[in-house]
Amino acid sequence: MALESPEATAEKPRLAVVPKTGPGPVTAPFLLTMPEYNGTLAAARCLGRHGVSVTMAETALSAPARWSRHVTRRVAAPPIMDAERFLDWLLEFGVRNSGHVLYATCDELAWLMASRVAELRRHFELYQPPERTILDLLDKKALHELCGELGIPTLTSVFPETADAALRAGKELGVPLLLKPRTQILLTSRNKGQLVTEARALPRAYAEFVTANRYHPLFARAVPGVERPMLQAYCAAAADGIYSLAGFIGEKEHQVVARGAMKVLQRPRRLGVGMCFEEAPVDAAVLASLVRLCRRVGYYGVFEAEFVPHDGALRLLDFNPRFYGQMGFEIARGLPLGHMAWLAARGDTSGLDEAIARARRWQEGRGYIYCHRSYLKLVINLRRLAGRMRPEEAARWLGWLESRRAQGLAVDATHAEDDRWPGWASRGHEVYRALRHPRSFLLTMVLDP
Structure with missing residues (x-):
């Protein structure tokens, strides 16, 4: 990721510069999906600068990542929300183009890959945890239960199984409160949640939320009851004080490296996507808790987790086991996550260890923003x-x-x-x-x- 600045003097701090691994593309091209996502663009640039050939699966000409000079090949693909057709296409692509590295760029692909990992592994090089692991992290109910067992702070959340139970839970939580989907996996509305500010509005809001937020039948069959939303205590600090910890965790104990950031602006303000981030120190205790979580469920790979400060503790909101939106911020700060995923999928343990060691030498605290x-x-x-x-x-x-x-x-x-x-x-x-x-x-x- 290049600097957004005029020509810098020799004294100015610079973003990480990574040497290519050879004079031209190295073996095993990388198949990327979701070219409309900033995380996909960051991955394409990271891979290209390390000499990895990038194939982009695309559905729209306007998607920014498809225009990157680091994309060496473009192929038409069905939209990922058309899950069965996308999976059929992916398997057919693998048969015709065996040997690509494949990695999740969104929640849907993280689950789809995990659910069909045996078939995909015949044609792709993967660094893919099992399906149960992915669901434990992306289903907020499972994640909340795991955090309780591990002593990881979270916001007060309830997962009622009926409308009546939801209304009783709402009275106990009080308002304001949030109605949120249990997961974003194949959620057709893409809704992140709804704020309820009056107790009398909850019955109607709950009924409308259930009606408006449906899951693809493929996922609804796999996770019975997922269509019932969760209720969560509203925390005002979540609007402009989210702490993000992102990095890479490998299968070996020493393969852990991370960067910290503060989300200082998001739109919509209460439940939105981050627009502005500031560099922040890595909280060693928070990182240790994430490592415990990953080891418990068997996760390895790229991750990004979000925490909100509340009652004197950083409380886990979400864990993303995949490439993610502001990944270019970490890459620019000496953490080449796209290339690390490629090395791990190739089974290049020594190369991955070297990349992690280099990333640890990056000097934090210079005041970067994204x-x-x-x-x-x-x-x-x-x-x-x-x-x-x-x-x-x-x-x-x-x-x-x-x-x-x-x-x-x-x-x-x-x-x-x-x-x-x-x-x-x-x-x-x-x-x-x-x-x-x-x-x-x-x-x-x-x-x-």
């Missing part, structure tokens, strides 16, 4: 026009960004000086999404408190 610069500026300008942001707040955010850019400490989600097309494609993709769903864009990005 954001989608053009999108941040768009949201700021629209919120100012709508009267939802004071001029001084807008100036604060712009100053935050430009001061770090001037120091060479800003990492952009999509723009890179040596790979410009994805940045332009991302701008067009975001405008297209806003025009296609104008009401949703205005409510969540512009008019949201």
Whole structure:
């Protein structure tokens, strides 16, 4: 991931520079999916800079990652939400193109790969934990129970099996509270949750939530009862104080390395996707708790976990066992997660150990930030026009960004000086999404408190 800055002087801190492993592409190309995701773009750039050939499975020309110069081949694929057809395509691709490395870029693929790992392993090189492991981490009910057993702090959460039980639990929790899906795996609505601020509104909100948030039948059959939402105590700090710990955990005890970050802006504000992050120290105790969790369930690979500060403790909200959105931030800070996944899938233990050792030598604490610069500026300008942001707040955010850019400490989600097309494609993709769903864009990005 390139710096978002003018030419830096020799004294300025620089992002991690990684040498290629050879003069040209190395063996075993990497098949990437979900080119609309920033994590996929970060992986493609990371792999390409390490000399790994990248094949991109795509469904839309506007997806930013498909335009990266590091993508050497593009193939049409069905949308992953059409799960059976996507799996058939994936297996057929593997038969025709045996030897690709395959790694999960989203929750759906993490589960689909785990559920069909024996078939996929015949044609792909994988670093894939079993299905039960993936469900233990991505099903919030299973994760909450595991955290209770391991002594990992979480927010108060209830998983009622009936509507009546949900109403009783709501009275005990009090308001405000959140209605949330148990998992995002093949959730057709892609809804992250709903805030309920009045007790009398809960019965209707619960009924409407169940109706509006359905799972693909393939997953609903695999996890009976998953359609019933969870209730969680609302924590205001989750709006702008999420602590993220991300990295790589291998099968061997010493293969652990991580980076910390604070999510300082998300949209929508209460339940949204991170837009801006700041570098933060790795909390050794929190990392140790994640290692215990991973060892308990048998997870290995790339991870990202989110914690919210509440009542004097960092409480686990989510664990992502896959590539993830702001992965470019970690890669830019000397943690080449895409290449680590490739090395692990190839069974290159010595290469993986060397990559982990190099990553541990990275000097933290220089004040790096991460954001989608053009999108941040768009949201700021629209919120100012709508009267939802004071001029001084807008100036604060712009100053935050430009001061770090001037120091060479800003990492952009999509723009890179040596790979410009994805940045332009991302701008067009975001405008297209806003025009296609104008009401949703205005409510969540512009008019949201």
